[in-house]
Amino acid sequence: MDASMIFAQFMSGLSRGMMLFLIASGLSLIFGVMNILNFAHATLWLVGAYICYSLWYLFQDYGFGLWLSIFLAALALAAIGVVIEVVLIRRVYKRELPEQLLLTYALVLVLGDLIKIIWGVEDKMIARPPLVEGPVFFFGVPFDSYFIFVLCVGFAVAFGLWWFLKKTRYGHIVRAAVFSREMVSALGIPIPKIYTGVFALGIFIAGLAGAVQAPVGSITLGMDMAVVIQAFCVVVIGGFGSLLGTFVSAIIVGEVYAFSILYWPQGALVMIFILTAFVLIVRPWGLFGTPTRA
Amino acid sequence: MIKYWWLGVIFIACLILPLFIGEFWIHVAIEILILGLFAVSFNMIFGYMGQLSFGHAAYFGAGAYATGLLMVKSSVPLPVCLAVSMITAGLLAVVIGYFCVRLTGIYFAILTMAFGQLLYYIIFQWYSFTGGDDGLQGIVPPDWLFSATSYYYFTLLIVTAGLIVMWFICESPFGYTLRAIRENADRTRFIGINVRKYMLINFAVAGMFAGLAGGLLGPFNRSIAPDLCNWHQSGVPVFMTVIGGPIGFFGPIIGSLIYTFLFAFVTGFTEYWPLIIGIVIIFVVLYMPGGILGLAKTKFKRRESKAPIVEEN
Secondary structure (H helix, E strand, C coil), X not given: CCHHHHHHHHHHHHHHHHHHHHHHHHHHHHHHHHCCCCCCHHHHHHHHHHHHHHHHXXXXXXXXXXXHHHHHXXXXXXXXXXXXXXXXXXXXXXXXXXXXXXXXXXXXXXXXXHHHHHHCCCCECXXXXXXXXCEEEECCEEEEHHHHHHHHHHHHHHHHHHHHHHHCHHHHHHHHHHHCHHHHHHCCCXXXXXXXXXXXXXXXXXXXXHHHHCCCXXXXXXXXXXXXXXXXXXXXXXXXXXHHHHHHHHHHHHHHHHHHHHXXXXXXXXXXXXXXXXXXXXXXXXXXXXXXXX | CHHHHHHHHHHHHHHHHHHXXXXXXXXXXXXXXXXXXXXXXXXXXXXXXXXXXXXXXXXHHHHHHHHHHHHHHCCCCHHHHHHHHXXXXXXXXXXXXXXXXXXXXXXXXHHHHHHHHHHHHHHHHCHHHHCXXXXXXXXXXXXXXXXXXXXXXXXXXXXXXXXXXXXXXXXXXXXXXXXXXXXXXXXXXXXXXXXXXXXXXXXXXXXXXXXXXXXXXXXXXXXXXXXXXCHHHHHHHHHHHHHHCCCCCCHXXXXXXXXHHHHHHHCCCCCCHHHHHHHHHHHHHHHCXXXXXXXXXXXXCCCCCCCCCCXXX
16 A cells, blocks of 8 residues: 555545544534534535525526535524423523433434425435536546535634634633533523534534535435544544534544544444544543533 | 223223224234233333433344244244244343443433444344344244234234233332432432342333333235344334333323324324324424323322322423
């Protein structure tokens, strides 16, 4: 095996990792702040992809159609996130973990069928604009030019989230709410609004990820099922609620997948579960988490 | 024992049931029994030990594959196959449980799920042994169990025996230790109980009975598929338990009755079964915490001197 092949595999792992990061970051944010594990995250990601497809279908005659669709799809998902939070999630804040899990799991089933009803069972394809159609070459290795865009979005979301949480007033409030809900609300800040905002932000990122994913291949029913478990694995390996951890572990998982494919094609997913189980056993709070959360 | 006269009534009702219903509903009844056994075994971990296992289908699937493989590739009699199923699933549960009982809460749920998915992908990919995603076909029950009615009685016998054993385990000092662990693991440890050991034993027992339920499924469906092991299948006992109520031994069976009956009914006229069950579950979680049994308990508060199972808050 030569260096160029390793490099190609590395880049493929990187783009896969970046995709996983986009999905897992919202999941991790929602869990870190609200302590709710959102099973429906990847299903909402898929909804984002389908909405992006429909919008693209409307705007396909315009050059900027795809980019506008991606943005609008993410916004639409944020709106859906607000509705879900206000109508459903808000009612189970004080409940036990299994009930919260079940509620979001039920959402997976409901949303999955709604997708089937609205968009039908056929696969959807988005034709890419000429700008990102062909391959680009790094050191003579072909690389899908659309993945450059995916990488950019990934880094932008990572930086944006970091900036939001560390540098803005709202970010500070959100982080304070993680440590003490009571204290924050005693200061006159409405916790439910903060939670709604965080949930909507998490779903916004999921929608963005879905919309960005849409032109990669075909959009298929049930795509979310394989992805949600991998996103869980990423969040677990990185540590719940740690943005840096999610980023690093998404890249690790992407690379492990890409290189396992090379040596043991059937075992790529198995490797990810073994890695997850190993981290959970040795260090349940994840690579970058803090033991207090365990 | 007089207190449990209604169980005898239900058992007799189950015995005469095939006289009144057609073949389709006998099949539904067999499924209710098998999935009920599966859900009760799940509830030993969830309701009695207080941990959510989201990979319980692994043991169900392991049991199904043990019986399925033995019946397809050899001519071992079915009862032996079922015993092998129990042992296989139990051993698997010991290995997986060894790691899982070190964790609690969300980490327990995710680790059990990760192991479940691990097994699912192994079965899914291992074509030469498990048939991969084609599954196993032609798992034909022996002649004396070929008709739906005879298989129904056989299932009823096995499931009842399994339930009785689990009932005695749950009502034994061991079962009460589990309840203590659920309420406060630290205090239980302080009085000198090896919490992890108890949790592991319970995990293995629950896995064994899930394996028994899985073993019954293959000859009933005449085939098995790797989907039996994935996390959707793991969601089924969770649904049943939450619908029926985790606070009592029989809650999961009530859940199985409702879930399976609803499934048979709804899939008769629409393909959107997930939509319907999803809405039902959202409704149950929001308005009926504690499931049917929880509802019954608050509506008709009976004067019971001893609380057999501590209610969840």
